[in-house]
Amino acid sequence: DKYAVIMAGGAGTRLWPLSREHKPKQFISVEGMSSMLEQTLARITELIPPDKCFVITNKNYAELTREVLKTIIPVQNIILEPLRKNTGACISYAALWLERRFQTGSVCFIPADSFVNNKYEYLNAIHQAYRESINSSALTIIGVNPTYPATGYGYIKIDPSKPSVSNHISRVLQFKEKPDMATARTYVESGAYLWNSGMVAGNLQTFRTGIQQHMPEHFNILSAVLDQSDSPSYDSSIEEAYSQLPDISFDNGVLEQSSSLTAIKGYFDWDDIGSLDSLATMIGQDSSGNAVSGSHIGMDTHDSVIYSSDILVTSIGVSNMIIIKTEDVLLVCPKERAQDVKAFVQLLKRIG
Numbered sequence: 485d486k487y488a489v490i491m492a493g494g495a496g497t498r499l500w501p502l503s504r505e506h507k508p509k510q511f512i513s514v515e516g517m518s519s520m521l522e523q524t525l526a527r528i529t530e531l532i533p534p535d536k537c538f539v540i541t542n543k544n545y546a547e548l549t550r551e552v553l554k555t556i557i558p559v560q561n562i563i564l565e566p567l568r569k570n571t572g573a574c575i576s577y578a579a580l581w582l583e584r585r586f587q588t589g590s591v592c593f594i595p596a597d598s599f600v601n602n603k604y605e606y607l608n609a610i611h612q613a614y615r616e617s618i619n620s621s622a623l624t625i626i627g628v629n630p631t632y633p634a635t636g637y638g639y640i641k642i643d644p645s646k647p648s649v650s651n652h653i654s655r656v657l658q659f660k661e662k663p664d665m666a667t668a669r670t671y672v673e674s675g676a677y678l679w680n681s682g683m684v685a686g687n688l689q690t691f692r693t694g695i696q697q698h699m700p701e702h703f704n705i706l707s708a709v710l711d712q713s714d715s716p717s718y719d720s721s722i723e724e725a726y727s728q729l730p731d732i733s734f735d736n737g738v739l740e741q742s743s744s745l746t747a748i749k750g751y752f753d754w755d756d757i758g759s760l761d762s763l764a765t766m767i768g769q770d771s772s773g774n775a776v777s778g779s780h781i782g783m784d785t786h787d788s789v790i791y792s793s794d795i796l797v798t799s800i801g802v803s804n805m806i807i808i809k810t811e812d813v814l815l816v817c818p819k820e821r822a823q824d825v826k827a828f829v830q831l832l833k834r835i836g
């Protein structure tokens with residue numbers, strides 16, 4: 485059988501102030517569109533029946549998640565984590581949980597924060613990933629052509645000389661998570677790398693052995709607690725278990741360490757709406773290059789991202805700026821500083 489797990493427990497700090505601690509980006513909707521989480525689920529349920537689709541998120545978002553998803557998937561398919569310990573914990577917990585429940589099958593993990601333009605090609609790549617993973621002891625990751633030297637993504641070096649089954653499927657020569665700018669430039673120029681879309685598929689046994697081999701602490705701690713999942717004190721024991729887990733992404737913890745990975749090249753337009761400048765992709769740009777959501781009137785205003793949840797925003801002689809007005813915050817930031825929002829939020833937290 486085939487299962488899909490959507491990962492929706494991240495904080496999405498770089499999208500502040502649109503994305504907030506109590507309502508991170510996967511739950512927000514822009515311009516009357518449904519949230520990224522709903523869009524992700526709507527896409528995947530065209531391939532996988534709703535009762536085999538799961539969502540894993542933080543317990544703080546339980547209500548928010550149930551509210552939007554209960555009409556699409558059974559509420560029992562929402563897996564809750566007691567603490568935020570990154571995708572290393574999220575994928576390990578969900579994969580081991582699924583194996584205990586269903587014993588065998590293939591699973592594809594899908595981030596809830598992707599923007600996808602060509603649904604058909606997207607589903608086609610996922611379909612191939614499932615097919616590839618049935619009898620394989622390698623995890624399969626889905627990559628897309630990189631368009632610029634992004635430092636916020638993982639890079640997949642594919643082996644063009646040895647296309648295994650078709651030229652869409654290749655052995656992975658190297659996986660590098662979030663390289664620095666200089667390295668990202670050489671990767672993109674070389675033409676040998678794909679961006680990691682964040683989707684990873686495999687059969688449940690392959691996930692288990694990968695976790696056991698590369699993140700033994702996760703494996704031991706989570707296996708032990710899952711063995712007691714029938715006990716009444718499960719909630720407190722899973723919290724205790726999570727508090728001991730190292731905070732590491734699955735990309736750093738498993739994918740970078742693994743010597744046998746398969747990559748599928750996807751032919752869809754894709755963007756991780758990871759920072760405020762990329763909102764332009766989601767909102768769409770007008771003839772002046774502005775991406776506007778909410779009311780705005782500008783004179784000589786170009787190539788900017790402007791969002792307002794309520795008031796009219798006006799601007800004169802503004803270019804390459806991000807202006808975000810939410811209920812309680814106004815942020816003004818040059819587009820080129822969009823990546824600094826994360827550090828800025830840390831600073832705000834320290835100031836209190």
Ligand code: GDD
Pocket residue numbers: 491492493494495510540541542565567568569570571573574594595596597636637638639661662679680681682683735756758
């Ligand atoms: N349940 C749960 N728990 N979900 C989480 C957690 C967690 O602790 N942490 C993150 N997530 C979810 C996020 O909500 C997001 O949907 C997905 O997992 C990926 O996490 P991000 O934090 O957004 O990762 P990233 O964007 O920095 O990097 C990953 O995605 C890139 C593509 O978007 C990596 O896989 C990169 O290699 C990849 O290029």
Ligand code: MG
Pocket residue numbers: 595597756758
């Ligand atoms: Mg992301």
